Amino acid sequence: MSSANSSDSTRRFSDLLQLDGDGSPTLLPGVHPLPDLLSLDAAQVLEAFRVSQLEDFTRVIDELEADGNSLHRLFAEMRAIADREPANRFGELDLFRPGALQAMFLELHEHVMSHPVWIHPCFVRIFEARFDAPQLRGFATNYFNQVKNTRQCVALAQGRFSGFIPLPYGCLNERVSELAQIILAQLLADEYGVGTHSIERYPDLSSLLNSTTHIVMYRQLFEGLGVPFEKQDVPMLHGVADNVLTQRLLAGHPSFSLVESMASVGLGMEWGVPEFFSLLLGGMIRWAWREDVALTQRHLIVFIAHVQYDVLHAISVMLATSLFGHEQETMQQIKQATNMLMSSRYNMMSDLYRQLFTEPCADIDAVGLDARYHVTDRRIEEALLSARQEVAGSRVVNASDYKAGKGVPFVFADAV
Structure with a gap:
């Protein structure tokens, strides 16, 4: 797979990386926003995404506060309507307090990105390519169960919105609800590879059913790893099943609030994904390069796409979540929703580690989790x-x- 290009000082591996004159690997354009990904350690990757996400969100906030921005005008017009209506609380949102939305982001982002799940031993081991081909195939088939089931959580969250939900925004209730639904609809469309169409250009059924969904993208990884179609879908490990159910419950179960539902499909699901998908992507590239396996960008596109898109998803859902922050306990609800998701993800990865490497790996209740x-x-x-x-x-x-098990993938506070 290695081949010389026009320069004697560099060599390429597939369409994924090139070796520079000093022997260091640099990822080729379109693979990852960090060309030196393979020269970093997991902590450095995490820090890079902390910084870049802060920059991205700050840019969005600056645009939102600019008078000429169309989104700024939209919310200003809505506030003007709210101000004419007694008891309408739309104007109380952090959206209209200078610096408040940025402060909310900083607090929640630090909370999420400081959780130990993002540098779980399974992610780190894969990033370092300390696995063989059967272990990689085992990871791919088992993690597929997670990927296949997350997009329905967005649909479950969107389904929470209706004309029946109580909101304190008076005549704006339906409009605020609609804005949140639009953001979730776009997120769902991205997951399924579909978009908006004019009547004249609406796809026929064949084109629609052949959309390039994230599931289709993931199956391209199986092509590269030589996993036949009939062996790509396997029963879920207990840790994977618990994580899938936790995501579904937070998004759609009536026990959880609308804010918790929104947080579960935005902050809890999206912020850390670019970082740990970078670890997975980097490890697979490192392994393919070492073993001279003919993986390409096409085979790894599901990981490449998640790194690129999930930051945008996180920012948009963060904005949508802020539209429902009219209660004092909103911040705590958001943190608790992310806590549940991150804990269940941690145990999922521990279960995967034990399955793949037949070695011990601690669950979340044995890692000294911060209170x-x-x-x-x-x-x-x-x-x-x-x-x-x-x-x-x-x-x-x-x-x-x-079904008989009573253990759950969470650490509960002493008082509950």
Whole structure:
């Protein structure tokens, strides 16, 4: 796969990387925003995304506060309507307090990105390419179960919006709800590879069903790894099943608030994804380069796309979530929703590690988790134990044991 290009001082591997004159690998354009990804360690990758996401969000906030910005005009017009209506609380949102939205982002971003899940031993080991081909295929098939099921969570969150929900924005209630739905609809469209069309250009059914979804993108990885179609879908490990159910419950279960639902598909799902998908992408490239396996950008496109798009998704859903921040406990609700998601993801990765490498790997309750990440009520415990009973027996490994289990992937505060 290695081939010389027009310069004697560089060599290319596939369309993924080139070796510079000093022997250091540089990723080729279109692969990753950090060309030196393979020269960084996991902590440096995490820090790079901390900084870049802060810059991206600051830019969006600056644009939002600029008088000539169309989004600024939209919210200003809505506020003018709200100000004419007694008891309308739209004008109380952080959106209209200088610096408040930025402060909210900084606090929540630090909370999410400081959780230990983003440098989980499984992510780090894969990034360092300390695996063989069967282990990589095992990771790919098991993690596919996570990827296949996350996009429905966005649909579940969107389904929470209707004319029945209580909002304090008077005549703007339906408009605020619509704006949130639009943001979630775009996120869902990106996941499924579909978009808006004029009537004249609406796709026929064949074109629609052949959309390039993230699931289709992921199956291209299987092509590169030589996994036949009939072996790509496997029963879920218990940790994967719990994580999928946790995401679905937070997004759609009536026990959780609208703010918790929005946080679960935005802050909890999107902010850390570019970082750990970078670790997965980098590890696969490093392994393919070492083993001279003919992987290309096409095979790895699902990871490349998530790195590029999920920051935009996180920012847009963060803005949508802020539209429902009229209660004092909003910040705590958001943090708790992210805590549940990050804990369940941590245990999923520990379960994957044990499955792939047949070595011990601690769960979230054995890593000395900081108290700020403890879950402060037990709604999720009750909901998860109940949801396990509805799982089809063929879709989870040792389903009877899974349904009978009482352990959950969370650390609860001492008082609950």
